Amino acid sequence: MKSLGLGEAERRFAELIWANAPLPSTALVKLAEDALGWKKSTTYTVLKRLCDKGLFQNEGGTVRVLLTKEAFNSAQSEQFVEETFSGSLPAFLAAFTAKKKLTRREVEALQKLIDDYEEETP
Numbered sequence: 156m157k158s159l160g161l162g163e164a165e166r167r168f169a170e171l172i173w174a175n176a177p178l179p180s181t182a183l184v185k186l187a188e189d190a191l192g193w194k195k196s197t198t199y200t201v202l203k204r205l206c207d208k209g210l211f212q213n214e215g216g217t218v219r220v221l222l223t224k225e226a227f228n229s230a231q232s233e234q235f236v237e238e239t240f241s242g243s244l245p246a247f248l249a250a251f252t253a254k255k256k257l258t259r260r261e262v263e264a265l266q267k268l269i270d271d272y273e274e275e276t277p
């Protein structure tokens with residue numbers, strides 16, 4: 156699986172794109188200058204990295220989203236569980252709840268996810 160990890164600057168830049176796409180690459184340069192203080196060359200360098208990771212596409216002077224923010228977060232979470240807990244969601248939850256107790260609302264939300272999954276699975 157291609158690494159989806161983003162540094163802080165890449166993440167802030169991706170947030171700009173997700174909030175404004177599709178948009179002309181020239182408009183993105185202006186947004187990055189205003190929001191991040193970046194030069195044109197920095198914007199295009201980081202944009203290329205994010206395009207290479209499969210998040211965005213810069214074609215014909217227009218930047219488009221290939222992977223939504225929600226899909227990115229989901230894939231990143233999945234990758235974390237795979238790399239850190241050998242893909243075991245129960246092992247992740249056990250580690251997560253070892254020091255942080257779940258609230259009643261969180262337990263109910265998890266139970267609903269499980270119940271919904273069981274209803275969908277033949």
